[in-house]
Amino acid sequence: MRIGLAGVGRIGAFHASTLAGLDAVDEVVVADLDAGLARRVAADQGLAVEGDLDALLARDDLDGFVITTATTARAELLRRTVAAGIPTFCEKPVAATLPETIELTTIVESAGVPVHVGFQRRFDVGYRRAREAVASGELGVVHAIRALTHDQEPPHAAYVPTSGGIFRDCSVHDFDIVRFVTGQEVATVSATGANKGAAFFGEAGDVDTAAAILTLDDDTLVTATATRYSGGGHDVRMEVMGSVASVAVGLDASLALRSAEEGVTFPTGPVHANFMQRFRAAYVAELTAFCDVAAGRVASPCTVRDALQAFRVAEACEISRAEGRPVALAEVADAPVADAPAADAALGSAV
Template identity: 65%
Template sequence: MQAPVVDRRTQLFGELVIERHGRLTVTLTKVHATAMRIGLVGVGRIGAFHAHTLASLDTVDELVVTDANLAAAGALGSELGVAVADSVTALLGAGIDGLVIAAATPAHAALLSEGVAAGIPTFCEKPVAATLSETLALTALVERSGVPVQIGFQRRFDAGYRRVQAAVRAGELGFVHTIRANTHDQAPPAAAYIATSGGIFRDCSVHDFDVVRFVTGREVATVYATGANQGADFFTAAGDVDTGGALLTLDNGTIVLVSATRYNGAGHDVRLEVLGEKGSLGVGLDRSLALDSAEPGVDFPPGPRHWSFMDRFQPAYRAELAAFVDVARGAAPSPCTVRDALEAFQVAEACEQSRASGRPIALAEIAAA
């Protein structure tokens, strides 16, 4: 006998409330108190890591995984002792309470749409879509639905970034005049990845764009970006650059300097420096700092360096999934919404346009396009 269809939005989350600007939010009037069953799509590097995390959480009672490569899904299912669905359709029909999308980027938009249409709270790795028009359409779809969606910007869950956010919001630094943010990969990914990545600003710097908004609570007003290639030819072939830089001006006048590269041989180097009237704070200035001092007799505390984003942000990845389970059970609102993803994507889009045109781009131009 077919199971009855349940309107999960009513069952788990209560009424929808329209906020100013016409955006939808959720009033959490009912918390899911029974066993939580989470579905995962995609068992590649990040998907497998998410599966291990979900399987280890006390708040998750059952995990169901699937992948376009069913053999890979089966192997992971056997390793973790969890169920395997033979398709996304089967997964969505398996009575799951939350959906985690960790499939390849081109599949994100369709999977997110399916999850929302089924009324299932959904976590989706960035980006939600490959283009701005698709991202705008998905944002509208999600906000109309009222289904909770969390986007995977894991830096929001890193202890250092959260400490800086608290300091900025509490006024400990006075007014913030300058921010420096960098995402420097130790080595480039494969050529096939670069061809579909969307470019260095959409793929790498988008994390910096999001976390600057997260830390400051401000929006980006204008960008001026550039980039260059000194490495592999496949960057040029893809219309991309291996190194990029952007000057952002926030809506309160704060200046943000952003840099990204695929060639940082010293190690994976992700940092944020927030410079204020009364003080300054930095993230990533620890024993794993991928930087040596040229000053005679001076050295940074030695320690093992990070060689990938997985090394650097493992605790943050775990924390964001634990937060999503709370979202899925109705205990908390989404800490990183599809609207947040749209805002960061628009900054990346502006940077790509600035790099191509050689002129500053106002975010108002992107919003009006």
């Protein structure tokens, strides 16, 4: 299998290395707007390289395509790969705005070309176990969930203005995984945020710490928090609390918390420094699954419509934060659903 990859920044180079190590992949061909960077990454990792993105897209020997460019470039690339009929893996978000995401959902579902969106937590062992516990009834009635994404260090100042904001860039992972674990949709949100760190967050209209209360359509209450300043370590967790039992994802020796109780030595560490350390195994599983998608063996485990639903929750949170009020998801535009049976396949979110 030959995979093309567009964009060799931090996550792109990481994905290229992961793909090259998979048994199903014979060759990875990379390209970037920065041709020199593409050549360096290709040389370092023993990959093939094209001179530019147009040349990569023009090839007729690609079995799959991976989009890991800057967010603002993804929508156009995805339109082109879908038009060419190439199964595509696209990092989240697939587009920078809600209208573009809605447009892409309609295009992809109409074309029938497999597109797998990169929400890697769906492939993490802990989150999958939590999903099973909810689905089996092991926890009884799930009444509350706590989800969090706390980065150890803030991103570079230049990243923030084009990131879409902390809810669209960071908490969107929590919004997707809440849908995945519970099988429920978000009905309403109430969100807020604050800045106690670098000034560049506020200058870009963003916040460095945020919190949201989500009410799911079965009345489960979810609290989701995010921060760019978790100095004790990269901290991504979920607690699912039920009437019979509760489970926690991310509660292991790497936990970026220390007990205030006397004599408690857990956790022993070391902590994770970033998302690539935290989810390394999940990334391998995710791209292995994409190879199966590209080969036609399985349907997409995370569709563009799944990405749209998570984006809509983030959009609602931004409205809530800006206007200081609860926001119903019904207020946020959605893509029309195609006629069945195509719609059934497009809406599938099970792994």
